[in-house]
Amino acid sequence: MRNKITLKELSKLLNVSISTVSKALNDSPEISQKTIDRVKELALLHNYRPNPTAVNLKSSKSGTIAVIVPNISNFFFAKVLAGIEQEAQKKNLQVITYISNESYEREKQIIDMISYGFVDGVLIAPSEETQKKKEYEHFKELLEYELPVVLYDRINFDLPVDKIGVDDKGSIEDAVRLMHENGLEKIGIVSAIQNLDVGVQRMEGYKEAVKDLNLKGFIASHADVEPLREKIRELLDAGVKGIVSTDIIGTLLTSRVAFEQGLKIPEDLKLIGYVNEDVAPYLSPSLSYIDQHPKKIGESAINFLYERINSTGKKAEPVKQVLKTEMVHLDSTRFSYLD
């Protein structure tokens, strides 16, 4: 930054004008090949790089986008960010990361910062608190500045922007159906995240499947660990043979309670839920999980945003993309026929 050579200095050394140097470096057809070569040679020698800030000021673009992550210690979001970063690099976009920590206030602050004009576009997954309040007005501030916005993962509310998420409802539905196809009748659900929209979606998937299949519903749902644990015990006592869970705490807790009750997985209980893919295989027993393809979500989000940033002319209608999830079967869902 400090020692960097500028166009002005190059032009002095070459005894040509700044304009000529600039054009030569940009391969302008206005400039003779000879001059282009001379200029480029010296530029290379001095390791010249155009000052990005100056370029940005001219072009009124920053080549930078913002991403708001609700919680980066969440494996899912960490993976989404990895996808975002990877795809952004390909497109030569720099990613500024903001973490809302699931806080509405923090999110508002971030939006406020962003609207100062640092970035060319924004990727958002609204915070937990925002979802509870159902208060999405602050996002509109960005739209007023005509800043392209793409929502990812938490997308079930009204905002006229591109959205990319997964089929939460269908995921759980499929899991319940699979258990049923394998002969289970008493299938329960365990959830620690009914305060989150994804939790609600997944629960709906469960209810729908149970209704369709004409099964009895067994629900253990609580945001706090101890009450949830108690409810899981009740499910197991009621003879539930299969459990789907909406989240990692629910999944691990179910495995744990089963262990405490002396129930063996998968012999006495089948279990599938949401567990970090890097952890799942090493658990005892290893736990089957639903893969949401977080990296793809990140990549897709960048692609949508990129299109918006570079689209000229009048705007296309917002798009909503919903990815299918995939069950990854480990020990906890070994059905006889799958072996």
Place this chain on the structure above:
Amino acid sequence: MRNKITLKELSKLLNVSISTVSKALNDSPEISQKTIDRVKELALLHNYRPNPTAVNLKSSKSGTIAVIVPNISNFFFAKVLAGIEQEAQKKNLQVITYISNESYEREKQIIDMISYGFVDGVLIAPSEETQKKKEYEHFKELLEYELPVVLYDRINFDLPVDKIGVDDKGSIEDAVRLMHENGLEKIGIVSAIQNLDVGVQRMEGYKEAVKDLNLKGFIASHADVEPLREKIRELLDAGVKGIVSTDIIGTLLTSRVAFEQGLKIPEDLKLIGYVNEDVAPYLSPSLSYIDQHPKKIGESAINFLYERINSTGKKAEPVKQVLKTEMVHLDSTRFSYLD
């Protein structure tokens, strides 16, 4: 960005010069209070925000820093990033995140991007591959540009910059000592990361403790799961009663192998290692772990960098800070006297 009002437009509306508007907004003593009030009122009305790119160009600062993360799906690094982001916000710094994916080539590309001059400073944890190669020359490129650099977590090599990490050696040493104090004699170590410097450090801690305490060493170390699993079995067959592990895979795998062998934790085997703090309590059994205070590392890294960025005059000597870790005791290390 697009619809934003500029100084020029404000000055037109107010019938004063651009300079006056600028000074008024910056509370310059040169400007009369009356004018200041007029200007600010209109600015507020139009929601004026100075264009950050223009300000950056003038000040030749960007208010932006880069952080290179080796692997964001790693819980530890995710938490470090959270600490970085949080502290950066306090200091009004924007954080551009780059993920090296433990690749040397990728890391070089990133360094190259960064040296273009986007940022005021850089936070680095070198990739796994970089550590294996012991090839740190590319970092010097940044130093040549006089860009402040701070290394975090992976800090055991020679580079004249500030460093912040944890006492990896001491952490494992302490764990072994604690087990010994509680009457264990056969204490083993399990490691899946001897290719990483932190893995080596931790192993050294083990060896030192074992030597000091005059114990026999029991080592299971392999980068691949199956061979490691086999080696863990051997340790258990040899009658090891306590195991420390250097990493999450090693820790989970040990728990799992013990389970498969019919050994109960903590009755038959004590275990402490490195496990995500959000997962550890919900495992069966819950697993004790070493807390490395990742958020503090992130915060500290930003603080060091901030000092460097804002220091004037000649540079102070590089500082190296090493944080103490902390054992968090869950089921897997229930010693009688601790109950």
Place this chain on the structure above:
DNA sequence: CTGAAAGCGCTTACAG
């Protein structure tokens, strides 16, 4: 083919 000029949106020494 080359260069002077204007401009992106700001800040700040300097003149009045």
Place this chain on the structure above:
DNA sequence: CTGAAAGCGCTTACAG
């Protein structure tokens, strides 16, 4: 107290 001018480092229409 206010404003014209220069400048941060670039790009680009325009003139020659």
